Amino acid sequence: MTEEQRRVMAAWERFVSGEDAVDGVRAGILLSWYRCRDVHQVDPLQAPAPAPAAEAGTEHSVAQDMLFARLGGEAGASWSALHPALVSVTDGAGRILASWGPHHDETVLDPGFSWSEACSGTNGMGTALERPGLASVQGAEHWCRDFHQWNCAAIAIRDPVSHAPVAALDVARRGDELPGYATEWLLRTAAAFESELSDQAVRNGRRLADAFSEAESGVTGALLAMDVAGKLVAVNETATALFGVVCSNPAVDPNARVSPGIPHLAELVEKAVRRARKDSGWRGFANLYAPSGKEPFTVELRPVRISCDPVGVLVVATDSPAGEPLTRVESSRTRGYPPRIPAMRGTRIVLLAPHEIRYAEANSHAVWFVTDQGRLLAATRGIDNVERQLDSSTFLRVHRRYIVNVSRIKEVEPGFKGSLTLAMSCGEQEGIAVSRRYAARLKCVLGL
Structure with a gap:
């Protein structure tokens, strides 16, 4: 064990015993340790990665399923060049979809096992899902002691609209350091897939802009086109006057989109998208308040699709709404602990x-x-x-x-x-x- 490894191990022992001020640990790893100990309350002595609970399922869109299949193909084709490392693909919740390499007794890398930080503590896959960029977790930097013999690197592939992780790639070796070309492969592969997702997001933006134009002539009140993350693609003049939102041109590029600043609207759009993925004919409505208004008004939520996947929602102010009534919901991105x-x-x-x-x-x-x-x-x-x-x-x-x-x-x-x-x-x-x-x-x- 090197001097650096001994320093990290000593810091891990102090931190799991309750100390906060520990030296010799990278900032990103220490932040992850805080999450594991104080937020997720993961036992550092627990057995390796648990299988996810039955109710912890994650809804995958058709587009995401296609992405997973292509990621699996890329990982499987590249494994021979990364041998003898283990190569794994997870979904956005950290659940193993597939893995390649010398598993030995590593059944926790079988499909379905969860490597999110909430389940398995600091690790390459779970920690990559928590923050942008490459996550490298070496030896005792892992939160769970049973993983201290592993070295791994991982990167999340993120949705360019919501910026939420949709998948992760991980390369790991027991005992030995990872070769430099492993991290190069991770960075290159993630960049290629995220570039494709960005191109698709622009196409989705055009579809939303077209749907907005088609609906505008038949709407007398406020009209907004919003993407699946609840950001603006287009608004009419009435919506600008009512909400104070400005979108001078259709924001086809997701990087040009802004949040509307309307309380709870983004959460309602997310809920509408989830409903629309399950029911191709779904519509809904809800009551909202303008930022400076005292009385609520009713909006109808009309999903916009490409093929069978919703790519956004038209929000239409109306006195005669149709569909399922929606109540305020917490965002899927909201965390269940005091904000820090x-x-x-x-x-x-x-x-x-x-x-x-x-x-x-x-x-x-x-x-x-x-x-x-x-x-x-x-x-x-x-x-x-x-x-x-x-x-x-x-x-x-x-x-x-x-x-x-x-x-x-x-x-x-x-x-x-x-x-x-x-x-x-x-x-x-x-x-x-x-x-x-x-x-x-x-x-x-x-x-x-």
Whole structure:
């Protein structure tokens, strides 16, 4: 055992015994350990990966099933070059779909066994599903002691619309280090599949834009076209006036789409998509509130499809809705524990309560939180990823570089041609520019 391996092992022993301040562990691994111990409460001495509970099933779309089949083909074809490593494919919930290699007694890599962090602690597959990029987990960095003899690397393949993981690829070896070409294969394969998914997302966006155009002439009230993640593809003038949302051109590219800022609408769209996957003729309706409104209004939810898969939903304000009544639901991305946002102070991890954050500012891929504790580097890279961590009912994107805590806004200064500048604290010379793309929604939220 090397000196570094002994240092990690000693840190693991202290952390599982209850200590928080441990040195010699990579930040991403330490964050995973926090999740395993304090959130998922995974026993570090448990037997290897359990089979998932019967009720823990994940719904897969037809498109996802096709993706899994192609991933399996790629992994199977590449295994001979990666031999003697084990190569595995999981779904977005961390369940093994297939694996190749010298299994020996590793029955936990058989199809159906769960390698999510919630089931199996820190490991390549589960940890890759929790964050963007390549996840490397070596030896005692695994949360469960029975995996300490393994070295693995994994990467998740993410949906370009929801950014949720839909699958993961993993390469693992017992005892020996992974060769460099294993991580190169993971990165190359994931990039190729995500590129294809991005192209399909653009085609889906065009289909939604076409459906919006077809419906617009027959709608007198608000009309919104939303993708499966609850982001805007197109809106009519009535919706802009009612909600303060702006979408000047159909947002065919998923990177150009924004959240509508309408409480609970994204959750209802997700629920509508799940219903539509099970029933090809499904429609529904629900009551919503505009950001500044006191009285609810009714919207009909009309799924839009390519072949048999829903690619989004038309949201139509109407007095005569048809279909199944939907109530407010929690988002499938909502976690069942008190929100804490991880940030870095040097090598230490600071767990911020949301109310401590005044705003987030992007500097290239790095994101900085301006907080009551000072300026801290977000543990998550990319402002789009940080935006997904923050509660949309409290935090609002106002610029491609800024996300603000609406409750912490102190002053709003009008500027040239309708521009706005925000001050987030009294007496400090900080000015946050609000881009025209987001100004209408901010005014609506603030009641201006």
